[in-house]
Amino acid sequence: MSENKREKQNQVESLPDREVTFRVVPMPPDTNQYGDVFGGWIMSQVDLAGSSVASRRARCRVATVAVTNFVFKEPVWVGDVVSFYGKILKVGTTSITVDVEVFAERLHKDNHKIVKVTEAQLVFVAIGPDGRPQPVDRPDEDGFQQVERKKPLHIRQSVPVNTPD
DSSP: OOHHHHHHHHEESSOOSSOOSEEEOOOGGGBOTTSSBOHHHHHHHHHHHHHHHHHHHHTSEEEEEEEEEEEEOSOOOTTOEEEEEEEEEEEOSSEEEEEEEEEEEETTSSSOEEEEEEEEEEEEEEEOTTSSBOOOOEEETTEEEOOOOOOOHHHHSOOOOOOOO
């Protein structure tokens, strides 16, 4: 398939109509030996976008435990405005699976084009203060149900309070 035909296949009319996770413009140090933005740079940005979505949902620190799918559809070039859109696909006991779609606005070319350049699915695990996996708050009919977590020892211990007689 020719490069032109492939780009038309991935070209979209506009960016998705939902909240962007973040945007960034790659610079010359982000390129590989061929002048395209290095795939590892894109992968790290996808990981940041996915972890941002997962940590907001988990309400705690998260760690990437798996990348279940990663497809480079188009190259990214220096000067593209790259937008990352993350959405939650699944919430497990301690894990959150996130889909990240990546679009490049080619503002530096003769005409303005938007192309979908990457899509990936990543799995994150919620990490507790002890550095171990912890349960993710589970949704219920009224929104999010809080999971009862142990309070730190200094908060759990009752402190005697002197009250005036």
